[in-house]
Amino acid sequence: MANDDLSNDHPTTPLDDDAPGPPISVPDSGDTGEGGKIKMIVQLVKKCLGVKDIAAMRLSLPASLMEPIPNLEYWHYLDRPDVFAAINDSDDPFERMLAVLRFAFTKDLKFHGKVCKPYNSVLGEHFRAHWDIIPVAYSDSAQPSSPLLFSHSTSSALADPPTVASETASVKSGKSFKSSRSGLSFASKPGKSPSTAPTSLAQEDATAQMSQLNLNDASSGTSPLRVVYVTEQISHHPPVSAYYATCPDRSLELAGIDQISAKVSGTTLRVSPGEFNQGLFVKITGGHGEGEQYNITHPVASVNGILRGSFYVTVGDSTIITCTGGKPGRKFRAVVEYKEESWLGKAHFLVEGVIHTVIDGDASHEEWTKVKHVPRSRVVAVFDGTWRGRIRWRRVGSGSYPKLTSSSSSSPIPTHATLPSSSISSPAASKADVSNVDEEYCTLIDLSTLSVIPKVVRPIEKQLPHESRRLWDSVTDRLLKKEFSDATREKVAIEQKQRDEAAERKKKGIQ
Template identity: 40%
Template sequence: MSSSPPSPPAAATPDEPHNEGSKLRTFLGILRKFIGVTDLASVRFSLPSQLLEPTPNLEYWTYLDAPNAFVAIGTSDEPLDRMLEVIRFWLTKDLKYAKGKPCKPYNSCLGEFFRCNWETEDNAPRINTLDLQTPTAPGSSSSSIKGAAANLKAASRSENSSSSVSLSVPQHGTPSDEAGPLLRISYLTEQTSHHPPVSAFHVTCPEKGITARGFDQITAKFTGTSVKVLPGEHNMGIFISLEKRNNETYQLTHPAAHLGGLFRGTLSVSVSEMAYITCPDTKIKAILHYVEEGWLGRTTNKIDGVIFKYDPENDDKTRVQDVPDEDVLARLSGPWKEKVVFSLGPRPMVCLPALKSILTWEILTLFCPVENCSR
């Protein structure tokens, strides 16, 4: 009996690597099918494997890119300083977008959970606005909060003094002689709904008496040039409670985000619209306006914000320009991926040019009855 010689084994051809350009072209081809769809997050469709990042969704969506900024919340005895501590944490929670690239993590299944602990230093410099106040005109002292690379800085400089105070948050893991013992932050998140996708999270630092909690849900829409992402109906923001401050609670709501650069082949994240941080216990509120684009359509990543006294029973201020000067405690501005500067008190009028619109029409506005302004 004869047998045919075995055929030679087929040569294994390695899979052709998918570069970033081919990934984006595939992604864009899929998105074109969903132009006009109200919510991409509610539509079930599969992405090619080369478009996914090998990171679980629950692990990716954390807000502790700078855990040492989180444990610093509630340190100051002054309500304004504590609001600034909350804003400092807020500006560090999205450092993944400033330092890394956007990605699509794995979808979570119902009941899936993720938990972890951070061991972090309590090395964030203390914020003390009383030291920043000087006898000079209101708004002359300024400080900065730098968001990039978790290197937050603040400095005060008056017109009559060249001294400066640096408030910097060293990068997490940086050794420091003054940091003291490490603090533990515990984080737990679970997928509580699969359709629509909703996850619940709880963060706590028992030594400092700080907890953060909330629900994460997003809605997404393809506009033709970018993907606009908004918080879903179950996403009311982040709720931070300070046990050692009589359970003082802050609510931080999310602005809109845009995933752009689809046609250029370089994905980027920009933020627009408003974020609100409110504390009914101290009656202090912050409005952060994210300016999406500049004059030529180039992303600026700029924030224009205000911290002011408000009435929790009559919370009707939704824009920065709606806040009267007498209620302003501090103003903020600057690119959130780099450095945000804040100044105490209202914006000084002496710094405005003579033909600035607000000055040109101020007298007419004061003497013109409100009921006649629309005539």
């Protein structure tokens, strides 16, 4: 997030030329309890009121407010790499769009829990990881629109679930390179509903099975897939990183530029994509969807409950998924609309959307960012639900069916006689206005049953000096020991070394 420079603890530290002016900071109260943290956060929010973009400024955070995990490790969009690897499983372009939509809903499972702040990245810092995953399976009667995912059932969730081992255990010691859980910074609280509950015993078994896979071990009867990931900090002011992931066995690539813009609006921290952030790009390099590229834009997120000390994330605006390239033929586009939450009452995390056809040479769809913008005659499927739980979908019209294959094996089967006529071009007021047909809904995905799949990271002693865990190892070690003053000094030393290196490059004229 923001550039949390702690140079205020060292008054003689020179300021960055790229970020002139003193940093906004709050003193460490010394109270490491929840009450002390809340007081510091409230002070910080008050100082940030009116700031146009917090992410582009120097923000000084006490070490006690930070989560012991590097920012590059935290943001990877692969909370469910198995769902990502399933994007190219079907030979039907509509089914592939459903798969991309499913991936878009699972890429940030960590948002469902407690909000914390990882530490920022320095220029040239990079992080590498991989996952060995069990491929998504499909039942004999189900099409790829109904995958069987490793999950924990709500019925098996324990009333008093066991504590999930923190990923910081492996970050700290480097002895175990298999993380017990990724997405630490939004770790769930025990004893909550299934959408926020820690991993159940059933999911722990699945997690263990995932983490013990070996690419040379075919004893399970299904060859595991490897998804690899690398990201690097490419700018310090403003903070910008680039990332790349691939699953070669499924001819899939994921790439993008990460940058955010953040500002305090009332009692809410509003986070939106920065100017260099154009979303995620999923490219299919072979197989069924060879040549296709899917652009998934980012919605706007808000951190709420700041003054109450009860932080939670809501999502607003829209996510647009656009397919380009690939074989000639029908193309699809999805509009995912996150419903506005009332500032009174409990958040519902509701979402609805449509999938519609795209006509070659017609760019009018680029203006359709809400469900109500999409003409009824172009809609082929609708979906709704909660992005922290179950999302359901159904077909509307025949446009989603393959032209050369029978639709009898797909569910639900539309009642074509009652579908909207193609002559109707007026936009729908909402998803529910698209069709009056009472068709059967299918589950697109149930996020309340899914947990983050652990990633594999090399031991710290085998990492390069600028790899995230090794670079921040001294800070992480002291944070985990609750030695916050020492953690602050280690953090300042790392940041000062970066400033010194930047000054040396400038002196030598090195870009």
